Structures are given as structure tokens and as C-alpha cells.
Amino acid sequence: MKLFPRCIAAFCALAGASVVAQPSFTAPSPQPRIVERADQRQSEYLARINEVLVWRASLAHASRPESLGYAEIAAKLALRQDAARCSQRLVALLREPPNGDMFWMFPMVCISFLGRDQLSAEAQAAIRAAWRSYFPSRGDTENHWAMYYTSLYLMSELYPNEPAGSWYSGKSSAENLAESLDYLVSWMDLTTSIGQGEYNCTQYIGEYTIPMLYLATWAHDPAMRQRGRMMLDWLLAEYSENTLDGLSIGAHARTDDTQVLEKWNGLSSFYSWLLFDNCPPPDGYGGWGVFFAAVATNYDLPEVIYRIGTDRPDAALQRDLKRTRNRWRNSPVRRAPVYKTTYLKHDYAVGSDQGGLNQPSQLHSWDVTWAVPDPRSRHNTMFSLQPYSAVAALQMYYTELPGNLLPAVVRTRPSYDSPDKFLGGSPYEQVFQDLDTVVALYNITPGTRFPHVNGFFSRELVQLTEDPSGWIFAQGGRCYLAYRPLAPFEWIPTTQGDRRLYSPHLQNGTILQAASAAEFSDFGAFQRAIRALPLTMQMEPVPSVALHTLRGTELVCTYGQPPIVNGRVVDYAAWKLFEGPFLNAARDSHRLTITHGHLKRVLDFNTLTVSDSVTP
Numbered sequence: 061m062k063l064f065p066r067c068i069a070a071f072c073a074l075a076g077a078s079v080v081a082q083p084s085f086t087a088p089s090p091q092p093r094i095v096e097r098a099d100q101r102q103s104e105y106l107a108r109i110n111e112v113l114v115w116r117a118s119l120a121h122a123s124r125p126e127s128l129g130y131a132e133i134a135a136k137l138a139l140r141q142d143a144a145r146c147s148q149r150l151v152a153l154l155r156e157p158p159n160g161d162m163f164w165m166f167p168m169v170c171i172s173f174l175g176r177d178q179l180s181a182e183a184q185a186a187i188r189a190a191w192r193s194y195f196p197s198r199g200d201t202e203n204h205w206a207m208y209y210t211s212l213y214l215m216s217e218l219y220p221n222e223p224a225g226s227w228y229s230g231k232s233s234a235e236n237l238a239e240s241l242d243y244l245v246s247w248m249d250l251t252t253s254i255g256q257g258e259y260n261c262t263q264y265i266g267e268y269t270i271p272m273l274y275l276a277t278w279a280h281d282p283a284m285r286q287r288g289r290m291m292l293d294w295l296l297a298e299y300s301e302n303t304l305d306g307l308s309i310g311a312h313a314r315t316d317d318t319q320v321l322e323k324w325n326g327l328s329s330f331y332s333w334l335l336f337d338n339c340p341p342p343d344g345y346g347g348w349g350v351f352f353a354a355v356a357t358n359y360d361l362p363e364v365i366y367r368i369g370t371d372r373p374d375a376a377l378q379r380d381l382k383r384t385r386n387r388w389r390n391s392p393v394r395r396a397p398v399y400k401t402t403y404l405k406h407d408y409a410v411g412s413d414q415g416g417l418n419q420p421s422q423l424h425s426w427d428v429t430w431a432v433p434d435p436r437s438r439h440n441t442m443f444s445l446q447p448y449s450a451v452a453a454l455q456m457y458y459t460e461l462p463g464n465l466l467p468a469v470v471r472t473r474p475s476y477d478s479p480d481k482f483l484g485g486s487p488y489e490q491v492f493q494d495l496d497t498v499v500a501l502y503n504i505t506p507g508t509r510f511p512h513v514n515g516f517f518s519r520e521l522v523q524l525t526e527d528p529s530g531w532i533f534a535q536g537g538r539c540y541l542a543y544r545p546l547a548p549f550e551w552i553p554t555t556q557g558d559r560r561l562y563s564p565h566l567q568n569g570t571i572l573q574a575a576s577a578a579e580f581s582d583f584g585a586f587q588r589a590i591r592a593l594p595l596t597m598q599m600e601p602v603p604s605v606a607l608h609t610l611r612g613t614e615l616v617c618t619y620g621q622p623p624i625v626n627g628r629v630v631d632y633a634a635w636k637l638f639e640g641p642f643l644n645a646a647r648d649s650h651r652l653t654i655t656h657g658h659l660k661r662v663l664d665f666n667t668l669t670v671s672d673s674v675t676p
Contacts, residue, residue: 083115084108084333085341089434092305092338094371098363105361108334112345112353113138125149130167131350137174138354146175147183154186161196162204165211166270170351172218173278188226191215195228200459202258202385203267205243210271213240217280241284244275248291252650252665255382255637258419259398260298262308262315262326266348268295269331277358283668290663290670293362297654299331300369301378301642302402302411306332306339307440309429310402310411313382314422317475320483321516321558324435335361336369339435362672367656368642376404377495378640381647384418390456399635401493407431407576408539412498414632415491417448420457421469421476423485426498428574430539432520439518439558440536442543444570446502447510448486449477479510480552480560492623492630494609496575499617501546501603502568513568515545515561523583529591532561535583542590544571546597546605567599573610 084090095101116135120128120142128149136142150171158164171179172187179187198208212229216236224232231239258264272295275288302310308319308328319326324339327346332339334349334356341349382398398418402411412426427443454465466477475481488504504511517524521534521541532543545561546569552560573590580586594608604618616624623630637645638652645652650665662671 081111081114083341083345084111085343085345087340089340089436090333090337091433092370094367095337101366102360104337105334106357108337109353109356110139112334112350115345116350116353117141125152129153130171131347134167134170134174134354135350137171137178140178143175143178144180146178147180150175150179150183151186154190158190158194158196162199162207162211164194165196165215166207166274167351169211169214169274169278170354172215173274174354176218188219191219192226192228202247202256203261203264206247206268206271209240209243210275212236213244213284214274214278216240217278244284245287248287248665249650251291252294252645252652253637253648254395255380255398256298257313257383257385257395259313259380259382259400260302260308260311262312262319262328264314265295265299265331266327266346266352270348270352273352273355273359277355286668286670287665289359290665290668292359293365293654293661293663293670294652296331296335296361297365297368297643297652298380299328300336300365301404301640303328303332303336303369304404304409304429305431305435306336306369307429307435308332309409309427311398311400311413311426312422312424313385313398313419315424315483316422317473317481317483320424321439321441321518321556322435322437323429323441324438329435332369336366338370362654362661364654364656364659364661364672367659368654371656372404372406373641374406375495376641378402378404378638378642379635380639380643381635381637382413385457387456388459390452397632397635399632402640403493403495405496405576407537407578408496408574410493410496410498410572410574412491412493415485415489415500417453417456417485417487419485420454421473421484424483425485425489426491426493426500428496428498428539428541428572430537432537439520439556441518442516442521442534442536442541442572443482444500444513444515444561444572445482445484446486446489446504446513446568447479447481448484448488449509453487477509479512480514480554482514482516482560490617490619492615492617494613494615494625495611496573497607497609497611497613497615498570498572499605499607499615499623500570500572501605501617501619502566503602503619504566504568506566511566512562512564513545513547513549513570515543515549515563515570517543517551517559517561519557519559525587527587527591531587531590533583533587533590535577538577540575540577540580540583540586542571542573542586544595546570546599546603565599567603569597569603569605571595571605571607575610 113135120132216233222233272292279285307323330346330349333341380400384396408430524534547565549563597605602619652663654661
């Protein structure tokens with residue numbers, strides 16, 4: 061994790077450059093490639109870090125003090141520039157009562173540690189005073205608590221042996237440290253045994269990786285530094301296996317209305333650019349990206365994870381176990397298991413969970429994503445969902461009073477209560493994936509709000525054909541797509557130039573089959589192959605399909621029953637924490653094996669050890 065002296069020297073040399081180059085988010089898209097030499101990978105990585113910091117620092121103008129905010133201060137301190145000016149501005153900022161809760165806490169941690177030998181005594185005193193007077197909310201989600209407790213842990217270590225009266229919490233440094241340690245260790249134990257609750261988030265990836273990087277860099281306790289390093293490897297290994305040319309694909313516990321369609325346009329793409337250099341970063345490097353970049357020289361991405369993100373076989377199947385966030389009511393279980401499947405090809409990727417109400421909002425259950433040369437402004441995806449909205453569902457996951465819940469959610473996530481939305485889970489949805497075939501069934505209760513299915517059809521699609529057989533054929537990039545709605549539908553144009561397949565039927569469903577164009581002589585040959593596949597379906601009493609897939613699998617999917625694959629019932633109880641060519645771990649093992657070709661890395665949280673090996 062520590063940089064070699066030559067790497068530190070190289071970064072310092074880069075940091076001395078005063079010219080602000082064209083930011084990569086406006087430059088031509090990097091093409092996927094594999095950098096074989098470790099020293100070249102490291103040099104290019106340092107250059108990208110420097111690019112982020114120099115760009116962000118350049119936004120601060122001497123004539124406009126307000127342009128020097130927390131992010132610009134962090135960038136300048138990381139570059140070791142303008143310490144006196146940063147100190148003056150920090151004192152001015154902290155004269156006003158802070159806000160932002162845990163989103164204020166972790167930027168302040170970054171500034172506090174980077175500025176230990178740069179900020180003035182007055183600025184450091186202002187920081188310390190703020191941690192006495194400002195009472196930040198702990199929040200109510202997994203990412204909130206990761207930021208909150210990591211921040212409190214590190215600041216309590218930075219100011220040890222101080223009395224309760226010197227902290228907003230009314231607890232001493234030792235008490236803050238003990239509480240934070242207890243939560244962080246319990247969260248790591250839970251994640252490494254039955255999976256993360258906010259899994260594969262496209263935006264919240266930063267809210268986990270940044271705290272873990274800070275622990276790995278600044279924790280005084282060697283065990284916590286090791287935990288931070290290992291969790292960062294764990295999170296980024298998970299991320300790498302769920303990308304296609306740097307784009308986050310498949311099922312997400314939380315994403316947003318932008319990135320569910322434009323797969324590139326979010327913070328996750330910043331990590332692909334920074335670590336793998338295989339897609340452009342989002343505008344402004346994703347905003348929060350600067351707080352990772354400010355400390356990123358302290359993290360060396362293991363080569364085995366780099367290879368998973370950039371060098372994959374043409375067909376890879378990975379299965380992962382996750383969990384829901386805590387359910388407070390309206391559920392017989394506190395945390396329900398989530399079964400994820402990801403199938404990766406060079407031309408496309410298909411990913412899913414089993415459907416259902418795995419999160420209250422921002423959930424994305426399944427999709428197919430196809431490769432494009434430059435993903436910016438492209439809607440290179442296809443999926444379907446039932447646009448569910450209900451206060452009872454929100455009550456399952458939130459603790460607010462019922463009358464406040466829906467308005468509160470809609471204020472921050474306006475699409476939640478919208479019939480034309482393309483984001484969200486439904487208790488009336490059941491999904492199963494076999495390689496690049498997806499069957500999504502919907503059995504909607506009468507009286508449900510928005511009792512219909514929305515299918516997303518991108519403006520990027522070509523050769524879209526409504527076949528008399530009932531299949532809808534299309535091509536995205538080098539991917540052929542066959543979409544079979546199970547009930548009648550109509551087309552509704554969207555404001556962004558896409559189309560929504562609207563099917564207002566309670567018993568409903570979608571079958572999706574993807575394939576590479578290179579597998580067939582032409583588009584017509586693909587259509588003939590799909591039409592020849594045996595398919596039977598019925599809608600009453602519940603949706604059910606029996607399908608022979610393009611890959612030769614016999615599937616029987618009936619709503620409310622486990623799927624049957626080649627005559628055998630799928631046993632979800634046997635689902636491992638990770639199972640596939642890249643990541644493998646048994647449930648409750650706290651031990652992850654990461655492999656690629658001859659490379660192997662084992663993260664063992666039972667012993668807090670990391671071992672690397674190269675097989676012959």
C-alpha cells in the first residue's frame with residue numbers, strides 16, 4: 061500500500077507543474093487496454109491523481125475567496141500549495157456553523173490530516189473547535205455510518221486523551237474511539253460474512269472507498285490500518301467484476317435516474333478512469349473524487365484487481381451474495397438475502413438480482429449493457445421494471461412517521477412516485493438470469509399504484525423490429541437483443557428521445573436474450589435462431605414461462621416458485637458469498653480469494669492477513 065520512494069518523487073515532480081492540462085472528462089475517451097509494466101501503470105496512475113488535484117486546485121481564484129472551498133483546500137494541501145491562504149480561508153469558513161453532517165465530517169478529516177504540518181495554529185484550532193460545537197447527524201444508511209464512524213474514529217485518534225466536554229458527542233476521545241471501533245469492525249464482519257447491504261452502488265462507491273482509504277492511510281492502530289486496506293481491496297475487487305469497459309453494470313442497490321440510463325455518468329466511472337484508465341471520468345471527476353485523489357498516492361491497486369477490470373475472457377459468470385439494508389417493519393426478516401448474477405462478454409454484460417423490494421428506492425434489479433467506443437451521452441442499456449410506489453414499502457426501511465415519508469423521499473428523489481420512472485424495485489417482481497438470458501415476471505396486486513410494466517428502449521438501438529412472433533429484435537453496438545414482452549403493450553416516447561414500452565397488465569413479464577453479433581452471419585440469422593427457440597407461457601393464475609435458451613438451457617420460471625434449470629430447482633440456500641472465475645468466498649467465511657490467471661490474492665479477515673501468490 062505504501063508508495064516506493066521513486067513513486068513519491070515522481071508525484072512530487074508532477075505536483076510542481078503549474079499548467080492545467082485539458083481535463084480528461086473533456087478529452088477523447090480512453091480505449092480499453094492493458095498496461096503490462098507495473099512501473100508504467102504506477103506512473104500513469106500518479107499522473108491521473110495529479111490531474112484531478114491540479115484541476116480542482118485551479119478552481120480557486122485569489123480574487124474570489126468563496127471559490128476556495130473544502131475540496132479546493134484538500135487539493136491544495138495534497139499538492140502542498142498555498143498553505144497560508146488555505147489556513148486563512150479555513151478559519152473564515154469555520155466562523156459560520158458547519159452543515160452537511162457526515163458529508164462535512166470526512167472532508168474535514170482529509171483536511172485535518174493533510175494539514176497537520178501545513179495549516180496555521182489558528183486554522184487547526186478552528187477545526188478542533190468545530191468538533192466540539194457542531195453536532196453532525198449520524199444518518200440512517202450504511203454509507204452514512206461508514207463515513208460517520210470512520211471520521212469520528214480518526215479524529216479521536218488525532219486528538220487522544222481529551223475529555224468529554226471537548227467533543228460534540230459528550231464523550232471522551234477514548235469513548236468515541238471505542239464506539240467507532242465497535243461499529244466499524246461489526247460492519248466489516250457483516251459484509252465479509254453475508255455481503256454488503258448497499259451493494260454495487262454507482263454513486264455511493266465513494267462513500268465507502270474514501271473512508272476505507274482514510275483508515276488505511278491515517279489510522280494509528282496497525283490493525284485498523286490493515287482493516288482499511290483490506291476492505292478497500294474487497295470493495296474494489298467487487299467493483300471490478302461488475303464493470304464493462306469501466307461502466308458499472310447489472311443490479312445496483314442504489315443508483316440514480318441519470319446513471320441508470322447513461323451508465324457512464326456517475327462517480328463509479330471516476331474510479332474506473334483513475335484505477336483502470338478504461339473510460340472517461342465524469343464531469344468534475346464526480347465531485348467527491350477529489351477526496352479520494354487527495355490521498356490516492358497511499359493506495360496501490362493490486363495487479364490481480366487491475367487485471368479483473370481490464371483483462372477478461374470473453375465469457376465469465378460471477379455469482380455474489382448480498383443483503384438488504386435493515387428492515388424495521390412490514391417484514392419477517394431484518395435483512396433479506398440478495399442473490400446477484402453477472403455475465404460478462406467483450407461486447408456486452410448482463411446482470412441481475414432476484415428482483416423484489418431489496419431497497420426502498422433507487423434500486424435497479426437487472427439490465428443488459430453493451431459496449432460503446434465512447435459512453436458519454438449514450439444510453440447503452442435495456443431493462444424492464446414495475447414502477448412501484450408505496451408508503452408501506454418505505455416504512456419497511458425508514459423510521460419516519462408515515463405521513464412524512466412519501467413527501468420526504470420525493471423531495472430528494474422526485475422520480476420515486478412517478479408512473480414513467482425507470483428506477484426502483486417492486487415486491488411484485490421476480491427475476492432469474494441464466495448466462496445472457498433474463499426472465500422477469502410480474503404479478504401485480506389489483507389496486508397497486510402504477511399497475512404496469514415499463515421497458516426501457518434506448519435511442520441508441522438500431523434495426524428495431526417488432527416481429528409477428530411477439531419478439532422485439534434490436535441491435536446495440538455489437539450486441540444483438542431479443543426482448544419478449546409477455547403481455548400487450550404500447551410505445552411512449554420519452555423526453556430524452558428514448559422509448560418506454562408501456563404494458564398495463566397485472567400478470568406480465570419480460571424475456572431478454574442477448575448475443576454477440578459475431579456469433580451470427582447477420583441480424584436475420586439471429587432472429588431466426590430466436591424464433592426457433594421452444595417457448596411456452598401462461599399468465600393465469602400467475603405468470604409462468606418454459607424456455608429453451610440460446611445457450612441450450614431449459615428454464616422454467618413461475619412467479620412465486622424457485623426457478624428450474626435443466627430439471628433441477630435452483631437452491632438459493634447454497635449460494636456462496638462469491639463464486640466465479642475472479643472472486644470466491646464461502647458464506648460466513650470472512651475470507652475472499654481474488655484470482656486472475658496465475659495471480660491470486662487472499663484477504664483473510666479472521667487473521668487480518670493478506671497473501672499473494674503466483675501459480676505456475
